[in-house]
Amino acid sequence: MTLLGDAAHLMSPFAGEGANLAMYDGAELGKAIATNLGDVEAALIAYEKDPFPRSASAAAEADRNLRLFFNDNSPQSVVEFFTDHQPVK
Numbered sequence: 784m785t786l787l788g789d790a791a792h793l794m795s796p797f798a799g800e801g802a803n804l805a806m807y808d809g810a811e812l813g814k815a816i817a818t819n820l821g822d823v824e825a826a827l828i829a830y831e832k833d834p835f836p837r838s839a840s841a842a843a844e845a846d847r848n849l850r851l852f853f854n855d856n857s858p859q860s861v862v863e864f865f866t867d868h869q870p871v872k
Contacts, residue, residue, distance in 0.1 A: 785812075785827050797848035800841035808834055 794801070812830045819826035851860050 785831060794838075794842045794845040795849040796845070797852065798841050798845035800838075800845065804834075804838050804841060807837075 811833065812826075815826040815830040816823070819829060851857075851864055854860055
């Protein structure tokens with residue numbers, strides 16, 4: 784079984800990366816198929832080695848943001864987060 788897109792990257796939407804990863808996965812799978820014409824198994828093996836390591840930082844960010852929005856200090860934790868991330872003047 785080959786997981787692609789959102790199915791391969793089960794995470795909360797609190798990093799805003801699900802659609803980006805899904806589109807990138809589709810492009811990478813297409814490149815693997817084009818590189819391994821006539822050998823679908825080789826294409827899948829080539830594709831499957833990268834999606835999870837590539838998405839690890841987005842998954843960590845989604846988890847961090849989920850905890851930021853839903854904790855005992857919410858909504859103050861969200862206010863502090865955005866206050867700390869104001870544009871530099």
